[in-house]
Amino acid sequence: MTPTATSSPQSGPSTAPAHPFAHTKNLLVIIPDNGIDVEEESRLYDQLCERPSSPNGPPSIFSNDIYLGDNSGESLAFARDVKISGWTSVGDKLGGAYIVYDCAITTKEGTVIHAHKRYSAFAQLHSTLRRCLPHYQHHFLPTLPPKSPLSKYRPQFIDRRRRLLQYWLASVLLHPEIGGSKPVRMWVMD
Template sequence: MASPRTSSAPSPSPSPSHPFRNTTGLLVVLPDKIDVEEESRLYDETCDDQDAQASRASRPRSPQGPPSIFSRDIWLGDNSGESRAFARDVKLSGWTNVGDKLGGAYIVYDCVIRTKEGTTIHAHKRYSAFVELYEALRRSLPRHQQHFVPALPPKSPFARYRPAFLDRRRRQLQYWLSAVLLHPEIGACQAVRFWVMD
């Protein structure tokens, strides 16, 4: 006797469910209107926090102990006795054009150096003076300290009188001079002191 045949009807498809049915986190519904300025501020804060965390995570250890101020691979002392550098702050406040462009004009940068004692020194230097200091440091520093001296920004004879170029070079030279003068050992060397006082 044949057994009764049962028809295998397709099972009904599951009804569409709510997309957040299994969500366990907090669901925040955004209002129709978004405050663009607030969003921009939150984005900037988030980026700043991530940059600070990345900087702390990738920071190498100083051979002299934990750094108080950190700039790439240069440890800058906090003037509590560990640093022998005489400078506390370095800025290039601006530049001026000296002479006539046809008759041999050149650019002079105003290097504002504040010492640990609070004295402010204005040293007016041409780009060639930075090159001279760089070469003097390469000659006089021990080999294990030479890598702390960053490369100088390159020369650009065709753009040297353009304000945008000069402002970019001013910022690059300020970074370079800060790295040299604020370094706890290099900032105290004789070549640096001669350069500042010359």
């Protein structure tokens, strides 16, 4: 890298500093900081989106022939957020205790559904989806966290499993096709 000439108050005037990307070979577009009107840009984008110019969606602001075909609004999934907010142990360890996870599912309308599910319910949904989904969608299903009968009541194990189940459930419920499938809807409402 070559040093650039700068002007300091002690040394007097000198040449202007070289642009930091002056010698780059890649395309670089620098937007000048001249007060971009965000409201005007937003209005322009909304105006472009309102025009029914293509079935592929709104045109890109960068080109007249590139479309943002991200299928937004066409997802079959009914959820927009999935959290497993906590867990609790039900019963005593000697009499057949089990862990229940609180699944907080936020719908597209903003309603929060709390579904209390055991690990076996997650395993049942996983096997049902493997049976019902077309083969080409099986790779969208992540693997369930493993069972561990010896450490299933340890708080560290349960919290780790909660995080892994949250990832798994979010991957299923937020998927644009799988998230709206009948087994998923039945599982949430059961």
